[in-house]
Amino acid sequence: MPRTLITGGAGFLGSHLCDRFIEEGHSVICMDNLITGDTENIEHLFELGQDRFRFVEYDVTDYLHVNGELDYVLHFASPAAPDDYLQYPIQTLKVGALGTHKALGLAKAKDARLLIASTSEVYGDPQVHPQSEDYWGNVNPVGKRGVYDEAKRFGEALTMAYHRYHGVETRIARIFNTYGPRMRIDDGRALPNFMSQALRGDPLTVYGDGSQTRAFCYVDDLVEGLYRLLMSDATDPVNIGNPDEITIKEFAEEIIEVTDSDSDITYEPLPSDDPQVRQPDISRAREELGWTPEVDRREGLRRTLEYFRAEVEATTAPARD
Numbered sequence: 173m174p175r176t177l178i179t180g181g182a183g184f185l186g187s188h189l190c191d192r193f194i195e196e197g198h199s200v201i202c203m204d205n206l207i208t209g210d211t212e213n214i215e216h217l218f219e220l221g222q223d224r225f226r227f228v229e230y231d232v233t234d235y236l237h238v239n240g241e242l243d244y245v246l247h248f249a250s251p252a253a254p255d256d257y258l259q260y261p262i263q264t265l266k267v268g269a270l271g272t273h274k275a276l277g278l279a280k281a282k283d284a285r286l287l288i289a290s291t292s293e294v295y296g297d298p299q300v301h302p303q304s305e306d307y308w309g310n311v312n313p314v315g316k317r318g319v320y321d322e323a324k325r326f327g328e329a330l331t332m333a334y335h336r337y338h339g340v341e342t343r344i345a346r347i348f349n350t351y352g353p354r355m356r357i358d359d360g361r362a363l364p365n366f367m368s369q370a371l372r373g374d375p376l377t378v379y380g381d382g383s384q385t386r387a388f389c390y391v392d393d394l395v396e397g398l399y400r401l402l403m404s405d406a407t408d409p410v411n412i413g414n415p416d417e418i419t420i421k422e423f424a425e426e427i428i429e430v431t432d433s434d435s436d437i438t439y440e441p442l443p444s445d446d447p448q449v450r451q452p453d454i455s456r457a458r459e460e461l462g463w464t465p466e467v468d469r470r471e472g473l474r475r476t477l478e479y480f481r482a483e484v485e486a487t488t489a490p491a492r493d
Contacts (some may be wrong), residue, residue, distance in 0.1 A: 186202070
């Protein structure tokens with residue numbers, strides 16, 4: 173039975189990865205300090221027993237050690253939503269630097285293969301469109317978003333140094349916008365904000381004029397891409413995302429339609445350094461992983477809707493005596 177450590181495993185993506193690796197027959201160690209993660213995302217796995225699944229509440233920026241053999245390390249510990257990394261800027265930088273260093277050191281000690289969760293934010297506000305892995309990006313290192321962008325860029329550099337100098341088997345996933353069940357409502361990302369607002373009947377908040385674009389990948393597709401990347405021979409960064417691009421205004425209108433809401437759209441000033449375009453070139457993923465996303469956006473939104481409906485109802489339900 174392969175043994176796998178997933179840092180940030182109680183978060184949105186991390187918890188779905190826990191599910192997938194359990195399904196693949198791995199013994200999974202889920203590690204999370206719960207700053208933005210939630211044990212509700214993984215509580216269905218507790219009944220499996222510690223031989224199959226074990227949760228450890230821990231900050232991976234501290235000394236990182238796991239008893240026994242370890243085959244894979246997936247480093248997904250980091251605040252990812254804008255509201256989170258702006259609230260926790262120091263923690264975001266530390267987990268991207270110190271946390272990545274500790275995870276790489278553990279992988280080296282255990283002779284394990286490591287996959288690091290990088291992000292499309294390494295491209296910043298891109299001057300190349302769509303974004304391919306050979307584009308170096310356009311990032312403001314001292315802007316508010318820089319705490320996240322530069323943490324990920326440093327993490328990639330450190331990962332490649334461990335690969336080249338120490339011979340650690342490493343994989344780098346540049347993850348584009350992803351959505352699905354277990355996202356936190358109202359976390360500053362477009363889909364949670366829009367869907368929560370639409371279900372409450374509130375106006376949907378669009379920043380700027382809504383002409384900026386994003387490309388949204390359903391979580392099941394993303395997890396499949398990540399699994400294939402980990403098991404592949406690809407040592408250079410690989411974009412994992414859905415190239416189906418849409419403007420934010422169109423996306424807000426689409427969510428109003430999917431939720432059958434009467435909500436309007438309101439406009440607020442655009443945050444600083446907000447990317448104007450975002451679309452992955454997934455040629456490398458197609459060629460090296462044989463991967464392309466299969467769930468179209470409308471279908472993914474329908475799958476996500478009931479989860480958000482239940483979450484919104486739970487937060488707005490009247491208190492009982």
